[in-house]
Amino acid sequence: MAKHSIIDPVDRIEGHLRIEMEVKDGVVSEAWVSGGLFRGLELILEGREPTDAALIAERICGVCPISHCHTSVYAAEEAYGIKHPNGARIVRNLAEGAQFMHSHILWFYQLSALDYVNPLHALEADPKAATEFALANGLGVRDFGAVQKRLQKFAENGQYSWLSGGWFLEGQAPEAYKLPAEVDLIATAHYIEALDMQATADEIAALIGGKMPHIQTSIPGGTSFVPSVEKLDDILDRARQLHEWVGEVMIPDAIAIAKVYLKDVAGIGNNKHGNFMAFGVFDRESRELTDRYFPAGIVRMAGGTGAPVLEKYDGSKMTEETTHAYYADDGKPLHPMDGVTVPPEKFPGYYKDEANEVVNDKYTWSKAPRYLNDATGKREPMEVGPLARVLVSYMSGNPEIIDGVNTVLKGVGLPISAASISALNSALGRLAARPIEAYAVSGYMQDWCHELVEVLKNPGDANPWFAKRVRDDGAGEGFWEAPRGALYHCETIKGNKITHYQAIVPTTWNISPRDVDDVPGTIEQGLIGVPIDNIEAPINALRVVHGYDPCVACAIHIVEPKTGHEFKTHMSPWGGR
Amino acid sequence: MKDSFIESLESRGLTRRAFLAFCGSIAAAIGIEGVTGIDVAEAIEENALIGTNGGRGEGKLAPVVWMELGSCTGCTESFAQADDPDPATLILEYIALNYSETLSAAAGYSLEESREQTIKAFPGKYVLVVEGAVMTRWNGDALRIAGEATCAPGESPLLDVCKNAAAVIAAGSCAVDGGFCAAEPNPGGACGIQKYMADNGVNTPVVNLPTCPCNPATLVAVIVQYLLLGTLPQLNEYNMPEVYYGETIHDNCQRRGHFENGEFVYEFGSEEEAKGYCLYAMGCKGPQTKANCGTIRWNRRVSWCVDAGAPCIGCASGDPRVTQRNWIDFNAPFLNRMKDIHIGSLRVQPTPVALTITGVLAAALIVHGIGMKAAGRTEGAGGPDWEPVREYDKKHGITHGSAAAATSEPAEKAAAEVSEGGEQ
Structure with a gap:
């Protein structure tokens, strides 16, 4: 008999997410991913000025506000018929870079590490042995004795605070935690240090944008931030510090953890469609999407395991539809430029009627975005995110990313081959992608500081930071990347007021529900085949889901009851299909 | 010691x-x-x-429950930017953060259990931090956590956790009055926690800490004061601590001197911006926004909006008692020069403001007018916003209204708008 396993809420993510899985013979056979919050931001933006819209759209997500702001600003600039000047381009790259650094560090340690690291097990470590292990394996050496003392005090008190109910605790799934006590101690020391490093990255964003989250200086036309030499110094100093730290601490930690968990993480979370998509991020002077530091493109692996093939990206092939989402439109796939957000009159939840039949099969606030594959003629789900970006960059020949990928492959003992690249379509690849990117980005950031010094020296005749708009009517699209993946905003303006606004955020691609043909979304596919030993604490599933770092306030969404409930008849708890 | x-x-x-x-x-x-x-x-x-x-109960840490409602998680993010004490110290040594959707190690059922146990074990003793707006549409189905409509009217998991708290801290503008979630047309039926509790007959004390996101230094100071001294800060009529929300941004602005001298930025990225001139002409809402950003600053005090060149957009100006008075609708369009200034519930033209209120703002506005005149940017008497068209603007082709305005917009139209007394 199939059993249901539910994680709700999924935490250590941004927002409200629910995962329901059907488990047969110890593995996930089907999954439903559901977003639990409706805010209707697109509706709020209509009727407003594009500059206001950018600053409001930024609030779509407090984890990646800068990315939303920038994508909205790109859409506005296209509508206004302008391009932001070169100085603004570099300033925005720096702000976005800070956002990536902050987000990747926070994800790796605060949001993801507790799926692999057991901070309480660190109490059993011998600090001296930990130091020796760290030295031998190139992990950042710290005063592990002091960290352990601090943890000891914490544990003796008996309140587990934010560790309350952790799955590494007795009675949950402690057997799934496999690190030696010394590595747990090292990683916990770095977990605490990472809190400081992510704040350092945010300081860069604040220096440019006033505060973070929610910077205030990126606006249509350019930036209102004019760098001074002192501020550039402050930024450069922090970028350097971050670059060193990622190289000395984060990448070695990723390798150390991945090595121990290799069998667990390399074999789970393979998205079966094998489609990866990036819109590209960090502009060069050409402003071409394919010329970006992390370029736009699509990588396909046939059946999810085939050799990776690079394709060009075409924005006109995107659609969104709402067959299984709570919205009240007719569910027809629409390009976002024509897209609609129609909240229902009544909440159409999955209520059962008196005969215990499910009333409808709408189960999420997330729409279902799809991308037309010319080869199959079908609209297919795509995976977006750091892994997609890394794959596209790798296949496009970005030297920093190639270096990073090869370092990690070597570190965990995999050969450098096409098959190994395909093996990254897993929780392993998603674990490794962020440290790899963080190292590259913090390197670029130092270059950008120097480029800005050049702009300050030779500003040219035109204002290098801000360009005025040349029209009040038009339409525009913004293609960019948030740390968690490809991001798109579009808007139409009339008399400098927005008449139409839509956004497709990265998480919507990843937590997409089934579409009109019943094809499951990316995480729904990625969960299939994941081994579940304990349906009360399905740790492997959580590892897979965290790999996508869903950022759900962005994607909007939902929920349902207690763990371990057995379902007998319904294919889907919501859809008696 | x-x-x-x-x-x-x-x-x-x-x-x-x-x-x-x-x-x-x-x-x-x-x-x-x-x-x-x-x-x-x-x-x-x-x-x-x-x-x-x-000692508190079995352990010594004061229990804290952090509820995330209709939000962007920016306030949790912001909390992670605190220092003195830093977040690691807070969660290891100060508070037992028993429930946080973003930081907790637990997930799913284990996490919900942890919250319920906290309510049971420490009734009336834990601090509740609320992040985000109460989403009331569809009887609370606009936000579902753990299979329940979180913000349903009447009994709900949210009301339960509010009722049993020692104090509720509304962290960030969304929790105060719905914030950006409540902006027109308020699609999710967002409102602040104070209003939700009042509507449902719960009277746990509320401390409102607006700004978007919540300033971590302010939040931490309130938590620490409560934990250590057992008191809440003195609150004003908006249930905001007077000590943090008693003065306007303008009062303590680092660019204030330029305002007094009539030295303004009229274009982003200009020489005037490089000199750090006043952003009033770019739509800065500092004169009507009461918050401590300029003194407490952000992100471990490295900067704040005006320091970075961004006019204040008034993200602290809300009213917890009214659903629809969120800071967005109150201040947008953000980059338009203020024609009206709002002080508390008063909404007045700058001239009467200068006449009816005393103190720094009035003085400043008068000085401003004089400064503008001295700088040759205005003709005759008047300050920044009661002149129909600024001489400086006319000369430089800047029309009244949006700072980023297209140059084609006729100046007469702007002047007409002013005489009609159009909103902002």
Whole structure:
């Protein structure tokens, strides 16, 4: 008999997410991913000025506000018929870079590490042995004795605070935690240090944008931030510090953890469609999407395991539809430029009627975005995110990313081959992608500081930071990347007021529900085949889901009851299909 | 201080001297007359885990529940940017953060259980931090957590956790009055926690801490004051701590001197911006926004909006008692020069403001007018916003209204708008 396993809420993510899985013979056979919050931001933006819209759209997500702001600003600039000047381009790259650094560090340690690291097990470590292990394996050496003392005090008190109910605790799934006590101690020391490093990255964003989250200086036309030499110094100093730290601490930690968990993480979370998509991020002077530091493109692996093939990206092939989402439109796939957000009159939840039949099969606030594959003629789900970006960059020949990928492959003992690249379509690849990117980005950031010094020296005749708009009517699209993946905003303006606004955020691609043909979304596919030993604490599933770092306030969404409930008849708890 | 206490500080790399300095900064942040760094130090020694005495129930950490509602998670993110004490210290040594959707190690059922246990074990004793707006549409189905409509009217998981709290801290503008979630047309039926509780007959004390996101230094100061001294800050009519929300951004602005001299930025990226001139002409809402951004600053005090070149957009200006008065609708369009200034419930033209209220703002506006005149940017009498068209603007082709306005918009139209008394 199939059993249901539910994680709700999924935490250590941004927002409200629910995962329901059907488990047969110890593995996930089907999954439903559901977003639990409706805010209707697109509706709020209509009727407003594009500059206001950018600053409001930024609030779509407090984890990646800068990315939303920038994508909205790109859409506005296209509508206004302008391009932001070169100085603004570099300033925005720096702000976005800070956002990536902050987000990747926070994800790796605060949001993801507790799926692999057991901070309480660190109490059993011998600090001296930990130091020796760290030295031998190139992990950042710290005063592990002091960290352990601090943890000891914490544990003796008996309140587990934010560790309350952790799955590494007795009675949950402690057997799934496999690190030696010394590595747990090292990683916990770095977990605490990472809190400081992510704040350092945010300081860069604040220096440019006033505060973070929610910077205030990126606006249509350019930036209102004019760098001074002192501020550039402050930024450069922090970028350097971050670059060193990622190289000395984060990448070695990723390798150390991945090595121990290799069998667990390399074999789970393979998205079966094998489609990866990036819109590209960090502009060069050409402003071409394919010329970006992390370029736009699509990588396909046939059946999810085939050799990776690079394709060009075409924005006109995107659609969104709402067959299984709570919205009240007719569910027809629409390009976002024509897209609609129609909240229902009544909440159409999955209520059962008196005969215990499910009333409808709408189960999420997330729409279902799809991308037309010319080869199959079908609209297919795509995976977006750091892994997609890394794959596209790798296949496009970005030297920093190639270096990073090869370092990690070597570190965990995999050969450098096409098959190994395909093996990254897993929780392993998603674990490794962020440290790899963080190292590259913090390197670029130092270059950008120097480029800005050049702009300050030779500003040219035109204002290098801000360009005025040349029209009040038009339409525009913004293609960019948030740390968690490809991001798109579009808007139409009339008399400098927005008449139409839509956004497709990265998480919507990843937590997409089934579409009109019943094809499951990316995480729904990625969960299939994941081994579940304990349906009360399905740790492997959580590892897979965290790999996508869903950022759900962005994607909007939902929920349902207690763990371990057995379902007998319904294919889907919501859809008696 | 006891030796064992000093020892435990030292195990964290903190000297006695540094600890006392830190207590001094907390005392300053709390801002209560008569509370010194020494008092704070004693209270920490009494109560916090790093101390040796005291105790709360079985453990020594004060339980905190952090509920995330209709939000962007930006306030949790912002909390992670705190220092003095930093978030690691807070969650390890100060508070038992028993439920946080973003930081908790647990997930799913285990996490919900942890929250329920906290309510049961510490009724009336834990602090509830609310992030995000109460989403009331579809009887609360606009936000579902763990299979339930979180914000349903009447009995709901949210009401339960509010009812049993010692105090509710509304962290960030969304929790205060719905914030950006409540902006027109308020599709999710967002409102603040104070209104939700009042509507449902719960009277747990509320402390409102607006700005978007919540300033971590302010939030931490309130939590620490409550944990250590057992008191809440003195609140104004909006249930906001007077000490943090008593003065306008303009009062304490680092660019204030330029305002007085009539030195303004009229174009982003200009020489005037490089000189740090006043952003009033770019739509800065500093004169009508009461918050402590300019003094407490952001992100470990490295900067704040105006320092970076961004006009204040008034993200602290809400009213917790009214659903629809969120800061977005109150201040948008953000980059339009203010024609009206709102002070509390008063909404007046700058001229009457100058006449009817006394104190720095009035004086400044008058000085401003004079300064503008001296700088040759205005003709005749008048200040920034009661002149139909600024001489400087006319000369430089800038039309009234949006700072980023297209140059084609006729100046007459702008002037007409002013005489009609159009909103903002």
